[in-house]
Amino acid sequence: MNKRKKWVRFSVTAASVAMVGIISLAAVQPSSASEMMGKIMNTISLGHISVSQVEPAPEQLAGAIPEEMKHQIMAQAKDQPVKPDALVVKDPGQLNQYTSFHVLLPAYQPSGYTFDRAEFYKDEQGTVSGSKYIDIYYTNPETGKFIYMQQRHADEETAFSQSTTHQVNRVQVNHTDAVMIGEHSIDWEAGGVLYGITAKGLSKDEILKIAESIPTS
Numbered sequence: 001m002n003k004r005k006k007w008v009r010f011s012v013t014a015a016s017v018a019m020v021g022i023i024s025l026a027a028v029q030p031s032s033a034s035e036m037m038g039k040i041m042n043t044i045s046l047g048h049i050s051v052s053q054v055e056p057a058p059e060q061l062a063g064a065i066p067e068e069m070k071h072q073i074m075a076q077a078k079d080q081p082v083k084p085d086a087l088v089v090k091d092p093g094q095l096n097q098y099t100s101f102h103v104l105l106p107a108y109q110p111s112g113y114t115f116d117r118a119e120f121y122k123d124e125q126g127t128v129s130g131s132k133y134i135d136i137y138y139t140n141p142e143t144g145k146f147i148y149m150q151q152r153h154a155d156e157e158t159a160f161s162q163s164t165t166h167q168v169n170r171v172q173v174n175h176t177d178a179v180m181i182g183e184h185s186i187d188w189e190a191g192g193v194l195y196g197i198t199a200k201g202l203s204k205d206e207i208l209k210i211a212e213s214i215p216t217s
Contacts, residue, residue, distance in 0.1 A: 042168050044179045047189040048159035051179045053168035086119040086135075087128045100130040101153040101193050108213035110206055112140040113147060132158055145201035147210070152194040160194075173211045180204065190216035 042053040089095060092115050095103040105115070116139040120128040132155075138147040152158040166182030178188030185198040186207055195214065197207055 040163075044168055044170050046177055046179060046187070048154045048156075048194055049179065049187050049189055050161035051168050051181060051187065052161070052163045054163050054165060056165045085122055087122055089118045089120070090116075092118070095134060095136075098128045098131050099134055099151075099153075100132055101151070103134055103136075103151055104193075104214050104216060105136070106149075106210045106213040107215070108209055109138055109147070110140075110202060110210075112142055113138045114141075116146070140201075143201065145199070147197065147199040147202070149198075150194075150196045154189055154192050154194050158194060171208065173208070174217050176216070178211065180208075183207075186211055 039055050040052050041055055044051050087098070089098070092105060095105075095118050098120050103118075109115075116137045118137070119135040120131050121133065122128055132153040134151050136149040136151070138149070140146070164181050169180045171178050171180045171186070173186070173188050173190070176188055176190050178186055180186050183204045184200050184202065184207065185196070187194070187196045188211070189195070193216070195211070195216070197211055199207055199210075202210075
């Protein structure tokens with residue numbers, strides 16, 4: 001289950017902030033993954049989160065991911081279809097019925113964006129109870145753009161690491177260390193929960209404003 005959740009997080013990020021920006025190692029064959037990356041330039045670790053900025057190897061990266069796969073991933077990010085094995089909840093007031101932690105939503109959304117849905121993976125019995133993960137989407141119907149958020153109960157199972165060719169910076173979210181990846185993605189840990197926000201159509205300042213409006217303290 002953990003591996004599947006990591007792939008959801010990374011595939012959305014990779015497609016949202018450009019194909020060669022944030023790279024999921026699950027998107028390529030294991031033998032090719034290490035060859036795609038150059039040297040590690042910077043690593044920021046925050047409890048159960050670790051993000052490394054790497055120098056790409058252009059001559060290897062160009063052919064590492066087939067064009068067909070690139071188009072598939074980009075289409076997935078653009079359309080954002082509901083996952084076939086997911087429970088979809090449209091009422092934000094019901095989200096805490098399905099999680100093992102308290103879900104907190106941002107008080108601020110940029111103009112035009114509204115809560116669209118939350119998604120949970122079902123267990124082997126086809127139900128959701130005490131989930132450690134939640135995927136949340138805010139959409140702008142006029143532009144078709146979306147804000148993707150993921151929250152996870154913070155423990156060894158849900159901990160994750162990722163690599164990116166975008167610049168990685170340590171920033172603050174309500175006096176808590178966070179990692180800003182490029183201009184459109186942020187991750188941090190607070191109160192035993194991992195938070196992540198990605199929004200290709202928003203500025204860094206807007207993403208920080210959304211993050212700081214989540215009442216984690």
